[in-house]
Amino acid sequence: MTTTRSDCLARDAADPLAPLREEFLLPEGTIYLDGNSLGVLPKATPARIAQVVQQEWGQDLIRSWNTAGWIDLAQRIGDKIARLVGANAGELIVGDSTSVNLYKALKSAVLLGNGSATRKYIVSERSNFPTDLYIADSVAREHGLTLKLVDAGELPAALNDELALLLLTHVNYRTGRIHDMAGITAAAHASGALVVWDLAHSAGAVPVDLKLADADFAVGCGYKYLNGGPGAPAFVWAHPRHTARMDREQLRQPLSGWLGHAAPFEFTTDYRPALGIQRFVCGTPAVLSMAALECGVDVFLRAEPHGGLAALRHKSLALSTLFIELVESQCAGRGLTLVSPRDPAQRGSQASFASPNGYAIMQALIARNVIGDFRAGAPDAPPESSDLLRFGFTPLYTRYVDVWDAAAHLQAVLASGEWREARFNQRAAVT
Amino acid sequence: MTTTRSDCLARDAADPLAPLREEFLLPEGTIYLDGNSLGVLPKATPARIAQVVQQEWGQDLIRSWNTAGWIDLAQRIGDKIARLVGANAGELIVGDSTSVNLYKALKSAVLLGNGSATRKYIVSERSNFPTDLYIADSVAREHGLTLKLVDAGELPAALNDELALLLLTHVNYRTGRIHDMAGITAAAHASGALVVWDLAHSAGAVPVDLKLADADFAVGCGYKYLNGGPGAPAFVWAHPRHTARMDREQLRQPLSGWLGHAAPFEFTTDYRPALGIQRFVCGTPAVLSMAALECGVDVFLRAEPHGGLAALRHKSLALSTLFIELVESQCAGRGLTLVSPRDPAQRGSQASFASPNGYAIMQALIARNVIGDFRAGAPDAPPESSDLLRFGFTPLYTRYVDVWDAAAHLQAVLASGEWREARFNQRAAVT
Numbered sequence: 111m112t113t114t115r116s117d118c119l120a121r122d123a124a125d126p127l128a129p130l131r132e133e134f135l136l137p138e139g140t141i142y143l144d145g146n147s148l149g150v151l152p153k154a155t156p157a158r159i160a161q162v163v164q165q166e167w168g169q170d171l172i173r174s175w176n177t178a179g180w181i182d183l184a185q186r187i188g189d190k191i192a193r194l195v196g197a198n199a200g201e202l203i204v205g206d207s208t209s210v211n212l213y214k215a216l217k218s219a220v221l222l223g224n225g226s227a228t229r230k231y232i233v234s235e236r237s238n239f240p241t242d243l244y245i246a247d248s249v250a251r252e253h254g255l256t257l258k259l260v261d262a263g264e265l266p267a268a269l270n271d272e273l274a275l276l277l278l279t280h281v282n283y284r285t286g287r288i289h290d291m292a293g294i295t296a297a298a299h300a301s302g303a304l305v306v307w308d309l310a311h312s313a314g315a316v317p318v319d320l321k322l323a324d325a326d327f328a329v330g331c332g333y334k335y336l337n338g339g340p341g342a343p344a345f346v347w348a349h350p351r352h353t354a355r356m357d358r359e360q361l362r363q364p365l366s367g368w369l370g371h372a373a374p375f376e377f378t379t380d381y382r383p384a385l386g387i388q389r390f391v392c393g394t395p396a397v398l399s400m401a402a403l404e405c406g407v408d409v410f411l412r413a414e415p416h417g418g419l420a421a422l423r424h425k426s427l428a429l430s431t432l433f434i435e436l437v438e439s440q441c442a443g444r445g446l447t448l449v450s451p452r453d454p455a456q457r458g459s460q461a462s463f464a465s466p467n468g469y470a471i472m473q474a475l476i477a478r479n480v481i482g483d484f485r486a487g488a489p490d491a492p493p494e495s496s497d498l499l500r501f502g503f504t505p506l507y508t509r510y511v512d513v514w515d516a517a518a519h520l521q522a523v524l525a526s527g528e529w530r531e532a533r534f535n536q537r538a539a540v541t
Numbered sequence: 542m543t544t545t546r547s548d549c550l551a552r553d554a555a556d557p558l559a560p561l562r563e564e565f566l567l568p569e570g571t572i573y574l575d576g577n578s579l580g581v582l583p584k585a586t587p588a589r590i591a592q593v594v595q596q597e598w599g600q601d602l603i604r605s606w607n608t609a610g611w612i613d614l615a616q617r618i619g620d621k622i623a624r625l626v627g628a629n630a631g632e633l634i635v636g637d638s639t640s641v642n643l644y645k646a647l648k649s650a651v652l653l654g655n656g657s658a659t660r661k662y663i664v665s666e667r668s669n670f671p672t673d674l675y676i677a678d679s680v681a682r683e684h685g686l687t688l689k690l691v692d693a694g695e696l697p698a699a700l701n702d703e704l705a706l707l708l709l710t711h712v713n714y715r716t717g718r719i720h721d722m723a724g725i726t727a728a729a730h731a732s733g734a735l736v737v738w739d740l741a742h743s744a745g746a747v748p749v750d751l752k753l754a755d756a757d758f759a760v761g762c763g764y765k766y767l768n769g770g771p772g773a774p775a776f777v778w779a780h781p782r783h784t785a786r787m788d789r790e791q792l793r794q795p796l797s798g799w800l801g802h803a804a805p806f807e808f809t810t811d812y813r814p815a816l817g818i819q820r821f822v823c824g825t826p827a828v829l830s831m832a833a834l835e836c837g838v839d840v841f842l843r844a845e846p847h848g849g850l851a852a853l854r855h856k857s858l859a860l861s862t863l864f865i866e867l868v869e870s871q872c873a874g875r876g877l878t879l880v881s882p883r884d885p886a887q888r889g890s891q892a893s894f895a896s897p898n899g900y901a902i903m904q905a906l907i908a909r910n911v912i913g914d915f916r917a918g919a920p921d922a923p924p925e926s927s928d929l930l931r932f933g934f935t936p937l938y939t940r941y942v943d944v945w946d947a948a949a950h951l952q953a954v955l956a957s958g959e960w961r962e963a964r965f966n967q968r969a970a971v972t
Contacts, residue, residue, distance in 0.1 A: 137600045144603050151599035156591065159829070163590055167771055168582035169568045172575050172912065180771060207824025209798030210641055236810060241799035241824060244812035248795040252683070259810055333825070340598055340611060340828035364679040367640030368672035377917060379667060379690055381675035393638025393672060394764070396830035397771035398590070481603065486808060 112439060113432060115518075118510035127416050127425055131507045133409045134337075141512045141519075143482045146283075146311055146460055146502035149337030155405040162401045183400045184369075184391050190407045191336070191345050194419065195309060195328065196319030202347040203387050204403065205395050206365075208310060208331045209241045211346040212277075214363040214390050215327035216249040219275050219304045221361055222326075222352055229274040229303070231258040235265070237495065239283045242308055246277050262287070266297065273303040280318065281311035281458035284485050284498055286430075286450040288316060288458055292323040299324070310334060313345075314410060315459035315504075317423055320347060327352070335459065335504065336410075338403030346390050353386045367392030409506060425505035427454040429513050430461045433501060436517035437463065444524040447493045460502045468497035473532035474523040480516050543870060544863060546949075549941035558847050558856055562938045564840045565768075572943045572950075574913045577714075577742055577891055577933035580768030586836040593832045614831045615800075615822050619776060621838045622767070625850065626740060626759065627750030628778050634818050635834065636826050637796075639741060639762045639775040640672045643708075645794040645821050646758040646777055647680040650706050650735045652792055653783055660705035660734070662689040666696070668926065670714045673739055677708050693718070697728065704734040711749065712742035712889035715916050715929055717861075717881040719747060719889055723754040730755070741765060744776075745841060746890040746935075748854055751778060758783070766890065766935060767841075769834030777821050784817045798823030840937060856936035858885040860944050861892045864932060867948035868894065875955040878924040891933045899928035904963035905954040911947050 122128055135151045136142065142150060166174040175181045189199040206214075216232070223229070232250045234243055236259040243257065250257040255275075260268050269276070276298045281288050291307060298305045304326040312318050314335030320328055326349055332342030348356075355361070362383045368374050370391040372382045383389035413422060431454060437446060446463040464487070465471060472484040487496035501516065523529050553559055566582045567573065573581060597605040606612045620630040637645075647663070654660070663681045665674055667690040674688065681688040686706075691699050700707070707729045712719050722738060729736045735757040743749050745766035751759055757780050763773030779787075786792070793814045799805050801822040803813045814820035844853060862885060868877060877894040895918070896902055903915040918927035932947065954960050 135595070135599050137602065140602075142602060148598075148603045150602065151594065156594050156599075159590060159594055160587065163582065163587050163770070163833070164566070167579075168566050168587075171568065171571075171573060171581065172579045172914075173907075174771070206637065206641065207798065207827075209824030210637065210796060213796055239799075240802070240805075240808050240810065240812075243810050244797045244799060244802065247812055248793060248797045252795060339594070340605070341825045341831070343827065344824070362679065364683060365641060365644055366675040366679045367638065368670075368675060371671070371675065374671075375917075377671050379671065379674050381671075381678055393640030393775070394772045396638075396774065396827045398829045398833055399827035400772070402594070402829055476604075483603075486806075 113436065113514070115511065115514050118514040121510040125425065125510070127413070127421055127505055130409070130413055130416060131509070133412065134507045136507060140479045140481060141516050143480065143501040143503065143508070143516060145504035146315070146334050147483050148340055149334055149406060149504070150507060152337055152405045152409050154408065155339070155402050158401055158405050159398060162398060180395070180397050183397065183404070184395055185388070187400060187404045187407060188345060190411060191313065192347070194318070194410055195313055195330070195347065196321050197347050198321070201350060201387055202345055203390055204332070204345045204400065205343050205391055208308070208329055208344040209245055210365065211329040211344050212242060212245040212308065213249065214365055215306045215329055215346055215348070216246060216275065216277065218348065218352065218356070218363045219306055219327055220249060220253050222355060223274055223304050224302045228271055231256055231272050232275045232277060233258050233260060233268045233273055234277045235259065235279070236261055237282060237284055238277070238279050239308070239310065242277055242279060265294065269297045269301040269303065271302060273298065273301055276303055276305045277308070278305070279308040279310060281316060283311055284500070285462055285494055286311070286458035286460040288456050291318070291325060295323050295325050311458055315426065317419060325349060332403045332406070336403065337406035339399065339406070341399065342403040342406070343396060343399055348387055348390065353389070356383065356389060357385050363390060365392040369394060413506065422505045426459045426503050427457065429503040429505060429508055429510065430457060430459065432510060433461050433503070433513045433517055436514065437520060440517060440521040441524050449494045449498065459504065460500060462498045462500045464493035464496045464498055466497060467529060468499050470532045471523055471529045472499055474529040475519055477532065478519045478523070480519045544867065544945070546942060546945050549945040552941040556856065556941070558844070558852055558936055561840070561844055561847060562940070564843065565938045567938060571910045571912060572947050574911065574932040574934065574939070574947060576935035577746070577765050578914050579771055580765055580837060580935070581938060583768055583836045583840050585839065586770070586833050589832055589836050590829060593829060611826070611828050614828065614835070615826055616819070618831060618835045618838060619818070621835070621842060622744065622776050623778070625749070625841055626744055626761070626778065627752050629752070632781060632818055633776055633778040634821055635763070635776045635831065636774050636822055639739070639760055640676055641796065642760040642775050642777040643673060643676040643739065644680065645796055646737045646760055646779070647677060647706065647708065649779065649783065649787070649794045650737055650758055651680060651684050653786060654705055654735050655733045659702055662687055662703050663706045663708060664689050664691060664699045664704055665708045666690065666710070667692055668713060668715055669708070669710050670739070670741065673708055673710060696725065700728045700732040700734065702733060704729065704732050707734055707736045708739070709736070710739040710741060712747060714742055715931070716893055716925055717742070717889040717891040719887050722749070722756060726754050726756050742889055746857065748850060756780060763834045763837070767834065768837035770830065770837070772830065773834040773837070774827060774830055779818055779821065787814065787820060788816050794821060796823040800824060844937065853936045857890045857934050858888065860934040860936060860939055860941065861888060861890065863941065864892050864934070864944045864948055867945065868951060871948060871952040872955050880925045880929060890935065891931060893929045893931045895924035895927045895929055897928060898960060899930050901963045902954055902960045903930055905960040906950055908963065909950045909954070911950045
């Protein structure tokens, strides 16, 4: 029995999370299924940014480092994000880009790891997001290690005594497949290695419990599910056992900027790292971008009375499951192959379909104001590695009727053949 | 013959740069002499930021990477800053913090340098800004080098065959003393070493000609004289001979994030650095903060019809010279010692005075809405290294009458002894 549009309207009417849509300024007439690339604009953000620009910067100027708490932004926002990923206050800080934080985390993990001569590999997944691989490769080269890329199925065999460090993205950016963070971490630890997790497609999207999983390091992105704005600052977390050891042994990560100093305003000539996660702060924070990120994160805190992350996860899976059902029933025989896991427990907050015409189909959808994402694959690759249509579901503001309408548009694009006429705009996609 | 307040009003009336003050939103009744810590708010910025937030992000969302040119911001703003520091378009890019860019530049310089075993030192100035020293120390440790700190007078002797790399800030953040960029670079080159220049207190403040000086690498700050907003992104420049060699030999700086890849949207697993300075881009840029920086930089381009950088330098020195004259005549015997160079040719865009009561005096000035900066020094140090009152002069918006009034307030604070009653607020100062 097929779900009807009326069914979707009824589900929206009964949705306890529905009021949260009012927290955002969404473009009229657009179905936005790309919140895993760039999250939407929270309603609170424009006024907050205007306040930061006009009052805190324009009027109060340098005094705002104290009076407006700019100096505390990295930790204050970090404490809020910590609640979304199973970390405690004081363990996670915000600043710099995901790539820069990956470098800090990987360098620290190498420093803290089991440095036996047999451990010669940093291992990651071939389909990990490129910046993770590029940064890991640089760190490997700096330390006489080799970056070894494996497919997910080859991971268990790679967790052996040649493994120095494992770097994985928790939710795969192409397929949305979720790694078993606790299980893989335990297996890596059993092999004597440390693990760095990238939460770019997890934070704010799926349940994450870093402490329960006994993870070592994590980084994450502010501009996807956290709705922090284009290029929002990223975050980095380290398990307290590692920061405690760094404290004891006065270890540093090499991006030892002045605001990660134990007493930055003493202006001493020698670097003495701040205690705990504060040593992962580097230079002066980009205050405007930090302030926007805080607005995005605050929406999650306001979601708590509505059931919080558990309710968001429940709706996220309901949305992606519905989309998969509708697409598979309405677009059967049109060359789309589901590459996201069918099992909801293994699926992030997205649904991806392989299609050899994926680019043109997505352009045709965008022309209908249905915005998803295209991810290029390798020619003649298996579905998981070929051209993908990627649709992100963001339960804070995506409605069931949006999912129904998006599937109907996709059906129409394929049935009419209008994708053959789609304008080939310049490609760009920011993860 | 003492300059009177009327004289200053007359100089303002005759000042060809005076109209540029209208480019800024300045707090009423405040004399702001701290633009070398946090520059003021350009008038164009609030509307531009509102446009980025509400239209480009809120309405156009992911499409803005192309349609609003977000993807080009790093190079577009870089090309504008290049004009202020004697570099060509395509040689300088914007993004990340000064500290992170210092790391990129220092790591590259080590990579490209003369790696003979006798070259065991990275040399810098003891009074360099701490983040420079902290990052240089990390890079030194990573490469088996030692960071050696010298006083300015010891520099010539340090340029020898033990020198791997020299890191200097062109204008000293405490004293405002300008290093001879061309002369020191030539001497360092003659010794076989490379030089990294920090332009934090130079860009937009004093004449800089990186190409003429044959410099190797440079970094600089967006939130001081460039008026880019709190924590604005920084910039990095490399001489084309170095990027050309990096191109030929496929060398990378280790912060090899995805947007520094030659073809980031191909999402390949292997890092292939972009050509030229683009390889110094790392992760996704903080778009809000980048947009604000562009507004600040654009003011300098609008200053060109008014005489541009040469006229700004002329007025800057007129302002600081006037301030020094007024303070030395009106505050004689009050324990202030000029530590900035008396010779204008050696002085940046600031004037600093040592005072054992510097902190309290600055608090008393701030209570009178005269905002300068306090920089702590070492106890019992010579004047240059002791507690300082620091006053920055920003000829885009500082008037002669502001200088006169600031000196009068300082005289009153000292003569009345009210500084003894000054509230000791929490210290903070962001360089």
